[in-house]
Amino acid sequence: MQTFFESIPLLSKFGPGIFIPIACFALVGILAQWSLYDKCGQPGIACIVPVWNVIAFLKIVGRPAWHSVFVMAPPPVVLASLLIPNPTIQYAVMGVVGAFWIAFMIKVYIELCQSFGHYKTIDYLLVTIFNGFYVLHLGLSYKEKYRGPVYGKQKQATAKKGGQQLKSQLA
Numbered sequence: 001m002q003t004f005f006e007s008i009p010l011l012s013k014f015g016p017g018i019f020i021p022i023a024c025f026a027l028v029g030i031l032a033q034w035s036l037y038d039k040c041g042q043p044g045i046a047c048i049v050p051v052w053n054v055i056a057f058l059k060i061v062g063r064p065a066w067h068s069v070f071v072m073a074p075p076p077v078v079l080a081s082l083l084i085p086n087p088t089i090q091y092a093v094m095g096v097v098g099a100f101w102i103a104f105m106i107k108v109y110i111e112l113c114q115s116f117g118h119y120k121t122i123d124y125l126l127v128t129i130f131n132g133f134y135v136l137h138l139g140l141s142y143k144e145k146y147r148g149p150v151y152g153k154q155k156q157a158t159a160k161k162g163g164q165q166l167k168s169q170l171a
Contacts, residue, residue, distance in 0.1 A: 029132050031139075032139055039139055043056070051068065054072060061115050071105070074100065106128050
């Protein structure tokens, strides 16, 4: 009879010791999000409550709560696509849904950078590649100040500018 660790291929190669680095990364992630949420005026406890976590994170960048569907729905769809018997369709579903999800998450993390006043390409690359550690940096650094949500600000500024131009034309 196989033990739990022998029945899972990854665990049979590494053993139960693999949980130590996984737990360390999880703790760093929780610490990073907790400190970021506190800095941005969100309750820190939200980082460990599953759905509230996503909604609070999206509030930081100014996105509406319903955008949490774009964050939470694609992973189960990708997993459900494994049930499709045709591998070609499986890969197509995984590719399309996965690409959309990755692009959306990169956009949200870039908006997080912008919420802290970072507009350089190097910041966008760092938050994309090392996002957990970048979030930790934003949350723990005393130099970094939260400047408010950025999602929709550009559209509002453009609409305001257009409204002012219209008023000047009418006058």
